[in-house]
Amino acid sequence: MEVEAVAQELATAVHGENWTRLLAILAEVDDLRRAAAVLSWDQQTYMPPGGAQARADQLATLERLAHQRLSQPEVGELLERLAEETTALDPESPPARLLAVARREYQRATKVPPALVEELARVSSLALNVWAEAKAEADFSRFRPHLERLVALQVEKADALGHGGQRYDALLDLFEPGLPTAEVERLFGRLKEGLIPLVQAISQQLDRVSDAVLRQPYPEDQQWAFTLEVLEAMGFDWRRGRQDRSAHPFTTSFAPDDVRITTRFQPNYLGSGLFASIHEGGHALYEQGVPRAWRRTPLAEGASLGIHESQSRLWENVVGRSRPFWQHFFPRLQRRFPDQLGRVDLETFYRAINRVEPSPIRVEADEVTYNLHIFLRFELEQELVAGRLAVADLPEAWNERMQAYLGIRPAHDGEGVLQDVHWASGLFGYFPTYTLGNVLSVQFYQQALEEHPGLPEEIASGQLGGLLAWLRERIHQYGACYEPAELVRRVTGRALDPEPYLSYIRAKYGEIYDL
């Protein structure tokens, strides 16, 4: 179906007083949430440290009002009346799905008391600043009371949302609708079978690949300029977005026409900022591709975090760490950094950006070990919310599991348990979506390749528009219209499947490491 047609299908179905009123309330909720996103973006990019307390209050008020508006009884009544009015609609049509998504959000909102919503926003906004300082000082004890409070609030929230005994189900569903914890456990089990032996095999011959060429002084202004060049080629629309710097790269959307990404650079390591920008650029293309006509409805965003991550990972890894991509871009990169890369050949560079090495930091991890970082977090946060692990014991549990999965131990908590922003932001149940994204990135790309076998040649000539058009048509234009499982089925004709991912990893790294 054409992009315009999908978007229009909503407009034509929607008329009458009940629709008008529901859409007005949803628009108000969306405005409040997007305003909060602006405040949060500013907090992470430009806000002076003194602003933290006021910002926490402001975010709490915005979250509370959004929650209040969404959970007002009128919304429930409107949804009931519209359900009766729309029985003739195809349940997978955009207007029917809009009602379904609005109902899901309404039910979630009415289950969580307003005071708890506000407290979650306030505590996490303050915790975010403490976390940043604690991380810089590698001092978990500063962050510990905040994390204890955050975990307690998550437990309260999960129980308010309701679950069938597995508390984690309620949290995971917020990010990956319709996916039970048990299914993640099965998926991760299969991935472990394939990945852990591979990591062990590679660990025996780490020195087959060097990334020394990436570890030289790279002036930040040139790194910045190159990220802009790559984002431009990917199709990032600068009239509808921008890139800034922050401690932890992220993407946020204030509307399909205003999508912000952030990145951060290391002066002596090229890989950090470059792949952060490509990764966030993948997220941003998704948000910029959501139909403008769905703006201010809950359909105007990604289908789930797993689907979102499939887009960022597809660009970062499947495309951005592939030979065809660098056939085009490596000569351009060499021109920017002639002293550093002028005498490096493409193959050396390709191997460098695909070097595998167990390391403590998730966001710096290679494709093969990355998922092991996720398995660890998935298990620890399950234990935290289940009450089987105390926050006080978390750093040691973290370090022990790092040893078990990756064979390494963080030098300090700054590169251990304090490394990620998620828990400080109140995000529990979020981490598994990264691995879902990895798995789906390959499943989607294989599908694109089946339909367009010429993609690698296009990419090798710097033409990334064909891939973007395919993603726009098959994924982006549907926004949050379908639940992830349904979207995956529509795009690939199959369910979520780890095998293409495992084959891709085995083939790629089998070749690089001569296994």
Add this chain to the structure above:
Amino acid sequence: MEVEAVAQELATAVHGENWTRLLAILAEVDDLRRAAAVLSWDQQTYMPPGGAQARADQLATLERLAHQRLSQPEVGELLERLAEETTALDPESPPARLLAVARREYQRATKVPPALVEELARVSSLALNVWAEAKAEADFSRFRPHLERLVALQVEKADALGHGGQRYDALLDLFEPGLPTAEVERLFGRLKEGLIPLVQAISQQLDRVSDAVLRQPYPEDQQWAFTLEVLEAMGFDWRRGRQDRSAHPFTTSFAPDDVRITTRFQPNYLGSGLFASIHEGGHALYEQGVPRAWRRTPLAEGASLGIHESQSRLWENVVGRSRPFWQHFFPRLQRRFPDQLGRVDLETFYRAINRVEPSPIRVEADEVTYNLHIFLRFELEQELVAGRLAVADLPEAWNERMQAYLGIRPAHDGEGVLQDVHWASGLFGYFPTYTLGNVLSVQFYQQALEEHPGLPEEIASGQLGGLLAWLRERIHQYGACYEPAELVRRVTGRALDPEPYLSYIRAKYGEIYDL
């Protein structure tokens, strides 16, 4: 009274259910407005052009909700009950004044219908972007329909607020509480008597002073660095604020602990960015000096725009264009720009930054002609809202009055009627506060000088802390506690008085131009 004591006086007087509830509502309103301020700051500093429509919707929702919360009947009931509870309070004490200010805001809010508030926010947010493009293209016709709509909405708003026949009174009172239009007319009449002959006299001998030393290439990064140096010396607290760039410099406060200023540079003219930063820095010191304990109440801001402008003008002109200030800073400026200023003497520089010349642009105008720009705007906007002048005839009316007051005619509307952001932002009745600020800046500084005759020597040695401490103690710490007239009386022992300003201007420019 000490800063802490004033702030505490509110806390100790405030207890009981009615106070708690009122303060909670006022805090919510403040959070919504400050959130809107963040969105507006982003719109003017970093937002990509595509974001305009969504930003307009978001701002409209925030303004509408703030208005809704403030105008709810419960606020009226609480104010009535608290008026009865607090009859024993000194009417000029902070808690009594908080009630008075809240009552004023409540009454304003209940008079303006919510739909009008939202429409004002939406129309001006969109108009702001059109204005920026129309100004760049010097094309008034693009902006005209927006301005017509803006004027119509201002008329509606003024009539809703109510007035005794003079519609402009209702708008002026929003920015300068308690000051009637007739009093501004008297004040401006007296200023015209003093200033117009002076401008004419100076116009006969413009070539006595040259600003050629300012009109050389000045690299922007060094201009930026010098503004930071000056702001630092003024006492701007970087942990509680920051400076960015925007098309039109402004100051906005998200809290006393997060105050943002913007500036903009001209590559071939030093005066533009430098004095914009000092000016906005003056505003920012005021906002950073408001008691933190009053945060999230309507007392936590400046007393009025006129008082605010007195602070910016005091720093920009009375201090920032004085000999003592540059005795300290000129050698520092020379070190940053040795090629441009190394062989320039202090007196040449002092005369350059105080050069008088009738010119079309208000924000670039010198101290003497500046107020003439204000007289013109004050008169035109009065006529617009009174219905005596059509928007279609505005450009010509503007140009004719420029000719009459300043003896010049703008080359195009970009440097004429389109030059200011105010009307596009929906700000009518705002302009006179600039001249009030000029007059008060001198009245306040004279008072400071009477109490601390050593100030010029301190300033000449780069010690600006004594002046800031005086401003903090006598003005900043009271926030919006007193109406402007009362504050002026408390600080200077007299009413607003144009004579110190006229004497200052005559003495300073009489010397420079040897009149």
